[in-house]
Amino acid sequence: HPDIQDRVHEEIEGIRQQFDSTNDQESLTINWTTNQLRQMKYLEACIKESLRLFPSVPFISRYTHQDTEIEPNRIIPRGTSVVILLYKIQRDPKYFQQPERFIPDRFMEGSNDYSGRMNPFAFVPFSAGPRNCIGQKFALQEEKIMLATLLTRYRIESVENLGNVPAKATLILRPKFSVNIRFVQR
Numbered sequence: 001h002p003d004i005q006d007r008v009h010e011e012i013e014g015i016r017q018q019f020d021s022t023n024d025q026e027s028l029t030i031n032w033t034t035n036q037l038r039q040m041k042y043l044e045a046c047i048k049e050s051l052r053l054f055p056s057v058p059f060i061s062r063y064t065h066q067d068t069e070i071e072p073n074r075i076i077p078r079g080t081s082v083v084i085l086l087y088k089i090q091r092d093p094k095y096f097q098q099p100e101r102f103i104p105d106r107f108m109e110g111s112n113d114y115s116g117r118m119n120p121f122a123f124v125p126f127s128a129g130p131r132n133c134i135g136q137k138f139a140l141q142e143e144k145i146m147l148a149t150l151l152t153r154y155r156i157e158s159v160e161n162l163g164n165v166p167a168k169a170t171l172i173l174r175p176k177f178s179v180n181i182r183f184v185q186r
Contacts, residue, residue, distance in 0.1 A: 001102060004046060005156065009186075011042045012148050030149050037144045045107035047143050051125035053102060058087040058173040060127055086124060087173065095122035154183040 015036050061083045068076045076082065091099040095118055096106065105113035126133035133139070150156070159180035166176040 002157075004102070004104060005151065008043050008046055008147075009151050009155075011040060012151055015039050016152065030152060032145050032148060037141060037148070040144055040148060041108065042104065043144055043147060044140070045104040047140060047147070048107045048123070048125075049102055049104040052090045052096070052123055053100075054167065054173055055086045055090060055125040056172055057125075057127075058167075058169040059083055059085050062131070086127075087167075087169065089121070090123055090125070092122070095119055150183075152186070154185055157182050157184060 016030075019033070019036055061081055064076050064078055064080045064082060066078050070076060090096070093099050096115060097113075103113050105111040106115045108114055121128055124132075126136035126139070159182055162179065165179060167173050168176040
């Protein structure tokens with residue numbers, strides 16, 4: 001999605017110029033501030049949309065602590081092991097229009113594609129509830145820092161036409177085949 005990458009790059013450069021009067025492109029380090037990272041709304045939307053389509057952990061399992069009625073007259077007994085397919089939930093057309101398409105704007109408040117106040121369990125790449133990932137905010141910050149730094153210096157391109165990349169679900173979700181990319185210096 002070169003157009004989306006360009007939009008992210010514009011956002012990052014705008015934020016850098018706002019805070020860095022020297023704007024030294026040759027510097028090997030970029031010290032992003034929390035305030036700068038917080039302003040990277042479109043980058044965050046792209047990360048969230050990537051996690052929606054390709055959650056790091058494609059499924060989680062839990063045990064029911066009590067009998068749970070999921071539909072009238074359908075009860076999951078206490079102590080049952082339940083596997084929750086995050087990969088499928090986050091691609092459900094009940095919650096996301098055009099669920100197979102990469103549309104970061106669905107996470108941008110005010111955009112035409114904004115998903116609004118969705119079901120809180122429709123987007124759960126870090127799980128949800130009392131057993132969710134305690135490091136999710138840290139992980140998102142790390143992703144923003146890494147991507148903002150890379151996209152400041154490079155344009156990332158696919159070597160082949162990827163189309164739909166088949167995924168392989170093991171403990172983590174990963175591409176079934178290698179994905180070759182190149183970094184083009186800006």
